[in-house]
Amino acid sequence: MASPTDLRTDDPVEVLRRVFGYDAFRGFQQEVIEHVVAGGDALVLMPTGGGKSLCYQIPALVRPGVAVVISPLIALMQDQVDALTAVGVRAGFLNSTQDPEARRRVEAAFVAGEIDLLYLAPEALGTRAAQALLDRGQIALFAIDEAHCVSQWGHDFRPDYLALSMLHERWPQVPRIALTATATSATRDEIATRLRLTDARHFVASFDRPNIQYRIVPKREPRKQLLSLLRDEHPGDAGIVYCLSRASVEKTAEFLTANGIPALPYHAGLDAATRARNQQRFLREDGLVMVATIAFGMGIDKPDVRFVAHLDLPKSVEGYYQETGRAGRDGLPSTAWLAYGLQDVVQQRKMIETSEGDLAHRRNLAAHLDAMLALCETVRCRRSQLLDYFGERSTTGCGNCDTCLNPPESWDGTVAAQKLLSTVFRLDRERNQRFGAGHCIDILLGRATDKVTQHGHDSLTVFGIGGELREAEWRGVVRQLLAEGLLAVEGDYGTLALTDASAEVLGRRRTVMMRREPERVATGRSSKPR
Numbered sequence: 001m002a003s004p005t006d007l008r009t010d011d012p013v014e015v016l017r018r019v020f021g022y023d024a025f026r027g028f029q030q031e032v033i034e035h036v037v038a039g040g041d042a043l044v045l046m047p048t049g050g051g052k053s054l055c056y057q058i059p060a061l062v063r064p065g066v067a068v069v070i071s072p073l074i075a076l077m078q079d080q081v082d083a084l085t086a087v088g089v090r091a092g093f094l095n096s097t098q099d100p101e102a103r104r105r106v107e108a109a110f111v112a113g114e115i116d117l118l119y120l121a122p123e124a125l126g127t128r129a130a131q132a133l134l135d136r137g138q139i140a141l142f143a144i145d146e147a148h149c150v151s152q153w154g155h156d157f158r159p160d161y162l163a164l165s166m167l168h169e170r171w172p173q174v175p176r177i178a179l180t181a182t183a184t185s186a187t188r189d190e191i192a193t194r195l196r197l198t199d200a201r202h203f204v205a206s207f208d209r210p211n212i213q214y215r216i217v218p219k220r221e222p223r224k225q226l227l228s229l230l231r232d233e234h235p236g237d238a239g240i241v242y243c244l245s246r247a248s249v250e251k252t253a254e255f256l257t258a259n260g261i262p263a264l265p266y267h268a269g270l271d272a273a274t275r276a277r278n279q280q281r282f283l284r285e286d287g288l289v290m291v292a293t294i295a296f297g298m299g300i301d302k303p304d305v306r307f308v309a310h311l312d313l314p315k316s317v318e319g320y321y322q323e324t325g326r327a328g329r330d331g332l333p334s335t336a337w338l339a340y341g342l343q344d345v346v347q348q349r350k351m352i353e354t355s356e357g358d359l360a361h362r363r364n365l366a367a368h369l370d371a372m373l374a375l376c377e378t379v380r381c382r383r384s385q386l387l388d389y390f391g392e393r394s395t396t397g398c399g400n401c402d403t404c405l406n407p408p409e410s411w412d413g414t415v416a417a418q419k420l421l422s423t424v425f426r427l428d429r430e431r432n433q434r435f436g437a438g439h440c441i442d443i444l445l446g447r448a449t450d451k452v453t454q455h456g457h458d459s460l461t462v463f464g465i466g467g468e469l470r471e472a473e474w475r476g477v478v479r480q481l482l483a484e485g486l487l488a489v490e491g492d493y494g495t496l497a498l499t500d501a502s503a504e505v506l507g508r509r510r511t512v513m514m515r516r517e518p519e520r521v522a523t524g525r526s527s528k529p530r
């Protein structure tokens with residue numbers, strides 16, 4: 001039996017006030033806590049910054065025994081333990097980075113019930129030694145943090161999480177609480193199934209983050225566009241810039257630094273010490289910009305991240321939501337900015353086509369990408385579209401996204417689409433050739449480039465029939481057709497190809513409404529002096 005300490009009490013509200021120094025619970029924290037304290041299982045879906053930690057930390061103090069928290073965030077365990085120690089809660093962690101002496105101390109404290117929370121890496125649970133250890137102590141509850149890591153479709157999949165289904169078999173009396181900021185009902189169901197949380201109560205918070213302003217802009221010169229954003233709207237602010245590749249992370253960090261904005265790189269290609277150092281600096285210093293691949297960010301609790309910028313298209317709406325959700329945990333106005341262009345679509349489609357895995361897997365990736373593209377090309381409120389995706393109905397505009405602040409015109413792009421698709425159709429006969437979007441647009445604009453004349457494409461009937469649109473507009477047409485599945489890209493060179501649905505447009509059975517990009521986006525916010 002754990003020796004009761006003066007922190008322990010039966011009343012969650014009192015723990016909230018005395019230990020954590022907060023006046024009131026947020027959202028459904030109290031319901032979750034009471035449910036778990038009473039021994040029930042729970043599945044908690046709350047956006048980043050919503051306050052998930054208290055949902056298991058307070059039951060850990062109220063229930064007898066030690067709460068075992070399973071977390072994949074090994075690099076952050078020390079921070080989590082330090083934060084708890086600072087408010088007088090006794091906590092320890094066990095992971096592979098620890099020296100044997102420290103490990104023995106924590107194990108002994110667990111068995112003696114001298115700590116309230118034990119953080120454990122998921123891979124440890126698979127070992128006999130860890131299981132035998134847990135049998136020797138009294139377990140108050142299991143908290144499974146970042147529970148979406150069990151989802152095989154997700155981008156954070158951790159194979160070790162699959163083994164967590166044994167918690168229920170081995171310790172059937174111990175309540176379990178799984179927590180995540182990933183919101184779709186498909187992921188939720190997958191978590192419940194894989195973790196055998198069949199009787200768990202589901203607590204699903206609203207995923208709206210009203211203080212985040214969502215903006216998606218056409219990609220032209222992404223680094224320069226980023227620089228203007230940071231200079232005009234976020235001077236001196238801390239933020240995260242996501243890039244797809246390590247090389248692009250490095251280049252962007254150098255570019256920002258050279259332009260007077262202190263930036264650090266973070267990607268899996270850097271050694272562990274550099275990564276840890278950059279992460280610590282980002283957390284502790286003010287006004288640093290972290291330029292990173294998606295390897296960075298999970299579990300990062302920095303309240304004043306003022307912007308999250310994407311220089312490349314995220315692979316899914318889930319990923320986009322999680323990454324942008326790292327902005328504005330403190331509730332103050334923040335920006336989620338994404339630059340997106342034709343090349344992103346071509347590149348990602350190609351990556352899916354050449355990805356390992358079976359057809360079902362590739363289809364799943366493609367469906368996720370399509371949802372992301374739909375968000376980029378929508379003429380609706382971005383927030384409404386985002387919340388819809390997560391199953392929350394919202395009909396009115398939010399007033400705090402680019403489409404609400406500066407509504408894009410939509411225009412009937414059917415004729416333009418037909419012109420483009422006809423061009424692709426004509427080029428399609430020369431199957432062995434590689435004609436990407438640029439070449440098609442050259443033909444439509446009547447540009448007799450070397451490649452055009454070399455292939456005799458200046459004598460095609462479609463040559464020069466597209467003068468009503470500018471090149472950038474044609475690129476927008478291609479992008480939107482790709483986004484809607486009315487056009488496809490094939491092969492290594494981004495060759496455009498027709499799809500089954502293309503025929504509907506060519507046969508005038510389908511109209512295509514398109515988004516006309518506003519010239520400049522008014523943000524409704526003036527830049528603050530600093």
Ligand code: ADP
Nearest residue numbers: 022024025026047048049050051052053054301
């Ligand atoms: P999540 O894990 O859901 O991203 P956290 O548990 O890290 O969120 O909480 C986010 C922030 O909100 C933390 O700084 C936390 O201390 C604070 N917080 C949580 N619950 C409350 C509350 N009831 N009242 C005030 N602040 C809270």
Ligand code: ZN
Nearest residue numbers: 381398401404
């Ligand atoms: Zn809106």
